[in-house]
Amino acid sequence: MKFEHRTDDVGDGVGRLPPERMQLQLQVNGQPHRLEVDTRTTLLDALRENLCMTGTKKGCDHGQCGACTVLVEGRRINACLTLAVMHEGQSVITIEGMAQGETLHPLQQAFLERDGFQCGYCTPGQICSAAGMLAEAKAGMPSHVTRDLGASVTLTDAEIRERMSGNLCRCSAYPNIVAAIKDVAGAEARP
Amino acid sequence: MKAFTYERAATPQAAASAAARPGARMIAGGTNLLDLMKLQVETPVHLVDINRLGLDAIEPTADGGLRIGAMVRNADLAADPRVRRNYAVLSRALLAGASGQLRNKATTGGNLLQRTRCVYFYDIARPCNKRQPGSGCSALQGYNRMHAVIGASDQCIATHPSDMAVAMRVLDATVETVMPSGAHRVIPIADFHRLPGDTPQLETDLQPGEMITGVTLPPPVPGRQVYRKVRDRASYAFALVSVAAIVDAGGGRIRSARLAFGGLAHKPWRVEAAEARLADTVLDEAAVDAAADGVLAGARGRGHNDFKLPLLRRTLQATIDEAARAA
Numbered sequence: 083m084k085f086e087h088r089t090d091d092v093g094d095g096v097g098r099l100p101p102e103r104m105q106l107q108l109q110v111n112g113q114p115h116r117l118e119v120d121t122r123t124t125l126l127d128a129l130r131e132n133l134c135m136t137g138t139k140k141g142c143d144h145g146q147c148g149a150c151t152v153l154v155e156g157r158r159i160n161a162c163l164t165l166a167v168m169h170e171g172q173s174v175i176t177i178e179g180m181a182q183g184e185t186l187h188p189l190q191q192a193f194l195e196r197d198g199f200q201c202g203y204c205t206p207g208q209i210c211s212a213a214g215m216l217a218e219a220k221a222g223m224p225s226h227v228t229r230d231l232g233a234s235v236t237l238t239d240a241e242i243r244e245r246m247s248g249n250l251c252r253c254s255a256y257p258n259i260v261a262a263i264k265d266v267a268g269a270e271a272r273p
Numbered sequence: 274m275k276a277f278t279y280e281r282a283a284t285p286q287a288a289a290s291a292a293a294r295p296g297a298r299m300i301a302g303g304t305n306l307l308d309l310m311k312l313q314v315e316t317p318v319h320l321v322d323i324n325r326l327g328l329d330a331i332e333p334t335a336d337g338g339l340r341i342g343a344m345v346r347n348a349d350l351a352a353d354p355r356v357r358r359n360y361a362v363l364s365r366a367l368l369a370g371a372s373g374q375l376r377n378k379a380t381t382g383g384n385l386l387q388r389t390r391c392v393y394f395y396d397i398a399r400p401c402n403k404r405q406p407g408s409g410c411s412a413l414q415g416y417n418r419m420h421a422v423i424g425a426s427d428q429c430i431a432t433h434p435s436d437m438a439v440a441m442r443v444l445d446a447t448v449e450t451v452m453p454s455g456a457h458r459v460i461p462i463a464d465f466h467r468l469p470g471d472t473p474q475l476e477t478d479l480q481p482g483e484m485i486t487g488v489t490l491p492p493p494v495p496g497r498q499v500y501r502k503v504r505d506r507a508s509y510a511f512a513l514v515s516v517a518a519i520v521d522a523g524g525g526r527i528r529s530a531r532l533a534f535g536g537l538a539h540k541p542w543r544v545e546a547a548e549a550r551l552a553d554t555v556l557d558e559a560a561v562d563a564a565a566d567g568v569l570a571g572a573r574g575r576g577h578n579d580f581k582l583p584l585l586r587r588t589l590q591a592t593i594d595e596a597a598r599a600a
Contacts, residue, residue, distance in 0.1 A: 092276065096296050098318045101276040121279040121320070124307070144308050145375060157348075157377045163304045164378065167279055168322055215373055223352040226368040226508060231357040247508035248372025 104167050110135065111179025119166050126150045128166035129176060137177040137206050141250075148249035151207040151214070152176050158214025160248075177206035180213070188269065189213060192262035200253035208249050212263045215245045216270065237267040275316045282321050285328065285486055290453040291321045293482025299323050301344060302378040304371075305387050313397055314388075314404055328486055331355070337492035343382030343485045347437065348373070350381060360490055362498035362517050366440035369502045372509050382485035385438055385448065385465065386477065389431035389539075390511055391420065402428045403473040418577040419511065422585075423569070424538040429473030430575055433466060433540050434511050440500060442541035443517040443533035447489045453482040462488075466540030473539070496521035496529065501592040503536075503584060512536040514585045520596035527551050527560070527597065534568065537585065544568050556597050558590060565589050 092098050102121045107114060110133060117132045126143075129135045129152070141149030143162045150161040153175040180187035189209045192198070199205045219235045227244045228235060235241065242260050251259065282288030282299075292299045296318035300306055309315040328342040331353050339355055350356060351367035371379065393399045393411035400409035412420050412430050420430040441462050448460045465478055479485075496519040504510040515535035521528040530551040534542040547567025554560045565586040572582055 096318055098276060099278055102278050104279065121277060122274045143311065145304055148374060151374055158374050159378045160374045163307050165303065165307065168303065168324055211374065218373065223348065224357065224364065224368060231361055231364055244508050245373055248374045
């Protein structure tokens with residue numbers, strides 16, 4: 083079988099072409115952006131390096147720490163484990179898009195009030211992840227610690243901890259992170 | 274990461290055709306493949322993106338089962354009301370795996386095709402027969418705490434890391450595929466994953482380019498469904514051992530039990546003969562221990578993972594207690 087496009091193997095003998103660049107459009111925090119990226123560019127690197135939006139952090143770069151968490155089409159994902167080109171035309175919300183002008187997002191305000199950080203490096207990912215998590219809970223999505231798969235979700239400390247387990251904090255500010263998220267979950271639950 | 278060319282497939286058959294070319298790979302959620310590409314464990318020359326193909330519906334089948342599209346995300350499958358009601362073991366297994374962010378991205382088809390998490394497979398400076406056939410197995414004499422105790426070979430003692438696949442094994446799911454020719458195939462989950470033998474680089478029954486299009490669950494069977502996972506952390510860690518169980522019990526007796534296991538082997542492990550030892554028996558420790566003997570027939574530790582044998586035995590007791598208690 084022959085891969086007909088391969089005419090200029092870059093030298094590793096497997097028909098590899100030189101790096102390919104692609105045009106791409108992303109809707110980031112409500113603003114359309116056109117960019118050109120190497121196909122290898124992760125969504126995380128596209129945000130940080132191409133669009134100079136450095137609020138989203140690179141921690142492990144392997145999906146283990148959650149520092150790069152953003153919302154794509156409204157759902158939280160690890161921006162380090164997805165390619166920018168896979169998101170052509172999609173909407174991305176980063177930490178830079180959470181506040182409304184000078185008014186902080188309720189999660190940002192709660193992290194300040196509860197002192198939900200020390201060094202702050204994991205915080206953008208924690209906040210974006212919490213925003214996605216609250217939406218998942220509101221939609222009734224269960225978690226590993228949900229006792230009854232048929233019941234509606236109540237965000238206890240145990241539920242919050244389990245649902246946020248993809249976000250590590252080396253400073254171990256977890257108790258205050260849980261408290262901050264619980265404040266916002268409680269405020270949302272009140273009519 | 275090595276350079277690659279990229280295309281978005283227009284149809285499943287086109288994706289299969291494109292992925293059949295040497296050095297080409299499909300990408301769905303990408304959470305495993307991109308991790309491995311960054312480490313140059315995987316070095317595809319061409320990526321075929323299948324994220325825009327649809328294949329993301331969960332639909333009832335005529336016989337009362339459920340068909341799950343290959344691109345249904347793990348989070349959506351776990352939360353589906355029909356899965357939560359009739360296939361709780363599948364919801365539970367999915368929710369026991371990975372993190373919220375990863376479950377939003379990872380797909381049904383991709384989860385079945387996860388590569389092992391063996392640290393020597395990940396370390397390109399070390400021999401690994403799965404990554405580089407013929408180079409040797411570093412885990413045999415290495416730190417093999419996470420490794421297989423059943424069905425392994427002297428070429429490879431890696432485990433399959435999926436929780437979802439263990440639940441699908443206990444549910445007797447079938448995997449549907451399309452070939453580059455356009456022909457379709459249905460593979461029972463029992464035959465989908467392979468044991469390592471002398472070819473640990475071959476992990477499934479799929480042919481070059483063959484693409485998973487969906488997974489079908491047969492109608493639910495009687496019994497309470499439980500998934501119990503034992504791991505090093507309370508959340509976000511791979512299984513040391515896990516048990517997926519469907520136990521039909523009452524009045525201190527077991528009518529029938531189906532059991533599948535994760536963390537033990539190169540594929541989800543199931544021994545129907547061991548299940549038969551629990552059929553129409555008094556529910557007691559001796560009966561479950563006899564079933565565990567059947568599950569562990571031929572098992573052997575490799576040093577650091579010796580603990581998995583007694584751990585599996587105790588985990589099975591706890592799982593069946595939990596399943597029978599509520600009956």
